[in-house]
Amino acid sequence: MTDNDKLSNHVSQLLQAMSEREPRHASMRERTGTLPTLTAQAGPDELTEWAQQTVALYDEGTADIFHRVDVHAHAILKLTDDPTIVGPVRVIADRMAKECSDMHDVISEVERVASAADKFMVLMKLIGLLGRALPRQSELATAVARLERFSA
Known part of the structure; x- marks a missing residue:
């Protein structure tokens, strides 16, 4: 396989x-x-179950x-210095x-949930994460579109 074939494959x-990404994110949201649902009276077992299910959901959806x-980004960057690809x-x-x-920050918080109030704080952190993610989504869409033009 030539370097060009490797590059195209990566x-x-x-x-x-x-x-x-988006289909998995949609599935995760569903x-x-x-x-x-945790109440203020949730016991340690309920909190642990909620945390384990939440971590599993995000791990399955994104890891x-x-x-x-x-892996593929690093391979591409090793194979070319073409700015239309590298950028x-x-x-x-x-x-x-x-x-x-x-995601790792939120998962770390989820794993430390000890009360329903902690769950509320995790949800607030998720809302903050979504605020940071919105501009990122636009940048990712633009970069993917640019890369798709190269691979066409």
Whole structure:
């Protein structure tokens, strides 16, 4: 396989991973509604169950996409210095790394939930994360569109 074939394959795989993000996010949003409801009287077992289900939901929905984007972006950056490819790939890698970091921060908070009040604080943190994510989504969409033009 030539370097150009490798590059095309990694670009294709990166774009595939990115195309899976929104359907997975939509599924996660739907499934979030199925998580147990915590009351102020929730005991340790209920809190632990809620935390485990929440962590599993986010891990299932995003972990492999973050990993695949990271792997393919790094491979692309090693294979080329073409600015029409490198520019959007760097944006994708950077924004996805920030998204991954935000997710890990929230998951860390979820794992420490000890009361329904803690759950409320996690939800507030999620709202803040969504505020940071909105501009990121636009930047990612633009970078993906630029990269798709290269692969066409």
